[in-house]
Amino acid sequence: MVVTVLTPAYFPPLAAFAQAACADQLIWAESFRFTKQTCMHRMAIKTRAGRQWLTVPVLQRTNPPQNVAETLIDGHQPWQKSHLRALHLNYHNAPYFYAYWDELEELLNREWLRLGDLLLAGWQFCQSHLGINKPTHSAADLQRVDNRTERIVAWSRALQADRYLYRPEEAGLFDLHRLANLGIEPREIKTTPETYPQLFGPFIECTVLDALFNLGPESRRLMIAEAVAPLIDGQTNRKE
Numbered sequence: 131m132v133v134t135v136l137t138p139a140y141f142p143p144l145a146a147f148a149q150a151a152c153a154d155q156l157i158w159a160e161s162f163r164f165t166k167q168t169c170m171h172r173m174a175i176k177t178r179a180g181r182q183w184l185t186v187p188v189l190q191r192t193n194p195p196q197n198v199a200e201t202l203i204d205g206h207q208p209w210q211k212s213h214l215r216a217l218h219l220n221y222h223n224a225p226y227f228y229a230y231w232d233e234l235e236e237l238l239n240r241e242w243l244r245l246g247d248l249l250l251a252g253w254q255f256c257q258s259h260l261g262i263n264k265p266t267h268s269a270a271d272l273q274r275v276d277n278r279t280e281r282i283v284a285w286s287r288a289l290q291a292d293r294y295l296y297r298p299e300e301a302g303l304f305d306l307h308r309l310a311n312l313g314i315e316p317r318e319i320k321t322t323p324e325t326y327p328q329l330f331g332p333f334i335e336c337t338v339l340d341a342l343f344n345l346g347p348e349s350r351r352l353m354i355a356e357a358v359a360p361l362i363d364g365q366t367n368r369k370e
Contacts, residue, residue, distance in 0.1 A: 132317065132357065133291035135159050135269070135282075138198045138249040139169040140186055141256065141337040145321050148355035150262050152319055153295050157285060158253070160199040160246045161269040166190060170198060171245055173337040177220045178330050184213045188245055199246040199270060210238050217339070224329055226346035230259065234339070256338045260350055279304040286314045293317050295357050306360060317357040324352050 134153040136146060138160055150156055164170055172185040187204035190196065203209075214235060221227045237255055242248045257263075272288055275281035282294050282304055293315045296304075301318065309316050325333040328344055341349040 131155065131289070131291040132293040132295050133157060133286055133289050134295035134319075135285075136253075137162060137170070138246060138253070139173075140171055140184075140249055141173040141252050141339050142169055143174075143335060144338050144341055144349070144352050145355075147256065147260050147262060147338060148321050148353040149295065149297065149319050150257070150264060151353050152355050152357045153264060155289050155291060156264050156266040157269050157272070157289075158250065158266055159269045160250070161197050161274070163195050164188075164190070164198050164201045164245070170249070171201075173339070174335075175216060175220055176328055176330055176334050176336050176340055177216075181334055181336065182216065182220075184216055185209070186213075186245060186248065198249065199244065201245040203242050203245055203248065205243070210242075214238055221329070221340075221343045224343035227343045229346055230339075230342055256342070259342060259347075260338075260353070261347075279308050282309060283312050283314055293357075295319055301360070316360055318360050320356050320358055322354040324354060326352060 132153045133155045134149055135157045136150065136159060138158065139146065166188070171188055172183045174181050174183055176182075187207040187209050189202045189204050217234070218231075234255065237251055240251075267289065269285075273281075273284045275284050286292070286294055292313060294309060295317045297319055306316050323335070326341065326345055328334070328340065338349070341352060345352070
């Protein structure tokens with residue numbers, strides 16, 4: 131049983147969905163600390179001028195730091211109208227734009243108070259259209275553990291998982307040896323980037339919405355990834 135942790139993001143790139151597709155169970159990490167000017171509250175779209183960031187304005191405190199679930203959206207700024215206008219302006223000529231537009235417009239126009247609720251709804255929207263149906267657990271419902279390695283062990287055991295899938299950039303954040311010794315096999319996800327036809331010239335990696343608008347259901351074929359066991363002391367840690 132493979133489990134992986136997903137960092138909440140505002141319509142993330144396809145790589146996040148490839149990660150989800152390679153796991154058996156998903157942990158939605160809304161209990162993680164919110165970080166401003168990251169994909170936690172902004173997404174990249176493609177325009178005639180290149181990449182453009184659409185940012186959800188938030189009310190942030192610094193002491194004590196807030197997590198994603200606690201982060202409030204600044205409702206005094208007209209971000210919804212701005213984001214919908216930018217998406218319509220830049221994607222209305224995409225082949226599959228109108229297959230998703232009504233549902234997406236309704237989603238974004240809801241009265242959002244908390245960032246975490248918006249991010250989860252956006253994830254579920256894309257997950258549904260990409261055909262990913264995996265059990266998803268909120269990190270807030272799992273044991274709170276500060277140490278990253280011990281947290282992976284506790285969460286994996288709670289979900290009866292014996293393999294943990296992680297992104298390459300996470301490799302130095304926890305102890306691979308300890309995970310393996312405690313019966314949790316670490317697996318690194320390897321994604322194979324693939325370009326596809328877009329509007330406005332050469333390919334630029336953007337939000338998953340870009341793929342859906344341009345490819346529709348065929349976006350699923352872009353989720354190319356594999357989970358591999360890393361080398362530990364010269365030995366590949368496998369349990370097949």
